[in-house]
Amino acid sequence: MSKSETVPTIQEKIADLDKVVAWFQSDDFELEQASAKLKEAAKLAAEIEHDLDVVANDIQVVKKSFATDN
Amino acid sequence: MAPKFSVSDFIAVTNQTLEYAYPTVEIEGEVASFKVNQGKFVFFDLKDEGASVGCFMMLFQLRVPVEDGMKVVVTASPKLTQWGKFSLTVRAIRPSGEGSIKKSFEILKAKLDAEGLFAPERKRPLPTIPRHIAVISSPQAAGYADFIKILNDRWGGLRVDVAATQVQGADAPDQIIRALNYFNTQEDLPEMIVIIRGGGSADDLSAFNDEQLVRAIAASRIPTITGIGHEVDLSLSDLAADVRAATPSNVAQIIVPDRKDVIRSLRMQVQSLIPNLLGSVDRLRQQLEGRIEDAAERVEQEIEKRRRQLQQTNQLLAEFDPARVLERGYALVRGKLAVGGQIEIETKNAIIKARIDEYEQK
Numbered sequence: 001m002s003k004s005e006t007v008p009t010i011q012e013k014i015a016d017l018d019k020v021v022a023w024f025q026s027d028d029f030e031l032e033q034a035s036a037k038l039k040e041a042a043k044l045a046a047e048i049e050h051d052l053d054v055v056a057n058d059i060q061v062v063k064k065s066f067a068t069d070n
Numbered sequence: 071m072a073p074k075f076s077v078s079d080f081i082a083v084t085n086q087t088l089e090y091a092y093p094t095v096e097i098e099g100e101v102a103s104f105k106v107n108q109g110k111f112v113f114f115d116l117k118d119e120g121a122s123v124g125c126f127m128m129l130f131q132l133r134v135p136v137e138d139g140m141k142v143v144v145t146a147s148p149k150l151t152q153w154g155k156f157s158l159t160v161r162a163i164r165p166s167g168e169g170s171i172k173k174s175f176e177i178l179k180a181k182l183d184a185e186g187l188f189a190p191e192r193k194r195p196l197p198t199i200p201r202h203i204a205v206i207s208s209p210q211a212a213g214y215a216d217f218i219k220i221l222n223d224r225w226g227g228l229r230v231d232v233a234a235t236q237v238q239g240a241d242a243p244d245q246i247i248r249a250l251n252y253f254n255t256q257e258d259l260p261e262m263i264v265i266i267r268g269g270g271s272a273d274d275l276s277a278f279n280d281e282q283l284v285r286a287i288a289a290s291r292i293p294t295i296t297g298i299g300h301e302v303d304l305s306l307s308d309l310a311a312d313v314r315a316a317t318p319s320n321v322a323q324i325i326v327p328d329r330k331d332v333i334r335s336l337r338m339q340v341q342s343l344i345p346n347l348l349g350s351v352d353r354l355r356q357q358l359e360g361r362i363e364d365a366a367e368r369v370e371q372e373i374e375k376r377r378r379q380l381q382q383t384n385q386l387l388a389e390f391d392p393a394r395v396l397e398r399g400y401a402l403v404r405g406k407l408a409v410g411g412q413i414e415i416e417t418k419n420a421i422i423k424a425r426i427d428e429y430e431q432k
Contacts, residue, residue: 010227011199014332021339024346031354034347041343045336052329055226059218061209066235066248 010051017044081150088148097123097158098143098166101136116144116158127160133243133280134165135177141170145240162240164276171272175279179306182281187288188309194293196313197261200325202229204253204260204292206246208237213268213318217297220322225329231260236277237267243280250286259292262325265307266297266318278305287311297321 008016020041023029075083099116106112112127114136125144136142143166146158165174182188207214209232221228233249236242246265253263265287267275277283278298287294288310296308301316308314315321388394392402396418405413409429415422 009201011201014199017336017339021343024343029350031350034350038340038343038347041340045340048336049333052226052333057222057226057228057230059230059232061232061234062249062252064233064252066233066245066252067241069248 010048010055013044013048013051017041017048020044077154078152081152081154084150088150092148094145094147094161095158096143096145098141099123101138101140101142104136104138112160114138116142124155124157125160126157127163131161132163133282134163134174134276135181136163136165136174137177140165140173141167164240164273166273168272171276171279175306178279178281178284179309182284182288182306182310187284192288192312194312196293196295196325199225199327200228200261202258202260203231203262203264203325205230205232205264205266206235206249206253207232207264207266207318209234211237211266211268213237213266213297216268217264217266217318217322220319221326224322225326228326229260238270238274238277240277242277243283246277247283247286250290254291261292263290263292263294264297264321264325265294265311266321267299268318269300269303272303275299275303275305278307281306283307284310295321295325 020037023037024034097116099118102115102117102122104112104114106129110129112125112129112132114125115122116125117123125146127146142163144158144160145162146160148156149159150156165171179188186192205214205217207217221230231253233252235245235249237246250263253260267278275298278296284306287296287307293313294311295313295315296305296311297315297318297320298305298308299317304314313324315324396402396416399418402416403413404416405411407413407426407429409426411426411429413424413426415424
């Protein structure tokens with residue numbers, strides 16, 4: 001498995017953060033776990049912010065010609 | 071000496087000369103005597119104030135509605151038929167001039183609208199934050215550059231596959247249709263297809279009113295968004311797309327959030343957890359305090375209950391005290407209960423010695 005397949009995307013990290021935030025509002029909330037969850041949320045937010053600052057779009061022009069049917 | 075030909079050779083040589091001199095021409099004129107034969111063959115005359123020329127084309131090549139009196143531009147090859155009649159073999163035809171473009175637009179719009187191609191219930195939502203998009207445009211066009219600039223300013227980490235096509239002229243519709251088909255048949259489907267072109271004249275943008283292109287956009291299994299021309303330029307492709315943006319730049323604003331807004335929102339989300347956590351601690355503390363108060367109250371109630379029970383017991387015991395009985399006027403008799411027997415009678419205030427004179431059982 002290549003590295004790119006294991007590294008979560010920005011969208012996956014945002015989804016993970018949304019889950020952690022939702023946990024604080026849910027019936028699953030437990031005070032004993034809250035501190036760890038808060039740290040997890042802060043770490044994810046910092047990673048997403050970093051990714052958004054440095055990750056560029058990958059723009060590729062398709063090699064195929066659309067001038068003819070072939 | 072003048073060259074000598076058979077009739078067939080003369081026509082063949084003339085056609086070779088025409089093909090060499092004018093392989094393809096564009097001619098603007100007004101349509102007259104428009105008719106479709108056998109549901110396949112289209113015949114009409116193209117004329118102006120001083121001349122007229124016959125035109126022939128296949129019906130499948132007719133991509134826009136045409137009527138008599140409409141001003142059009144045909145892309146054609148001149149040809150002498152075997153009967154010696156000069157005509158234009160038309161490959162493409164497009165309306166020309168504001169009036170004809172508008173009329174053709176309205177006719178096709180009414181037809182496709184009646185088929186439900188523009189129905190609101192057909193519109194599909196675009197993903198909130200896409201990971202993989204396809205773009206159909208001319209990478210040399212200003213509109214494409216505007217789109218890419220805004221896209222890169224706003225968001226990162228996006229895979230963008232670009233199909234380079236013409237975005238105006240007779241070949242543009244087919245190229246865009248091929249690009250749509252290409253993206254719709256990929257194994258790794260993009261999440262949306264973006265079709266963009268910058269501003270231009272009504273004639274420049276007329277490619278986006280091509281019937282087959284409009285149908286291909288409506289049939290796309292991948293949601294589509296268009297950004298064609300400026301806000302005032304509404305094409306049939308815009309109407310068939312799932313989302314219509316006003317301009318190419320506006321497409322970028324619609325399909326991805328601004329990273330600055332997202333970062334601000336992330337910070338607020340995490341910060342909002344802290345008062346949430348502190349609130350939970352406070353609620354727990356209040357619950358514990360409440361429980362302790364409840365427990366103390368229950369202990370006090372129990373003590374009071376026991377105290378009352380003890381008081382009642384003491385009162386009961388006091389009722390059985392002989393002194394209390396004597397207090398109420400009764401007397402205590404001790405001794406042998408028989409005639410002649412000596413007895414002792416104790417009252418509240420005295421102890422009396424007495425003898426029994428008479429004794430009878432009840």
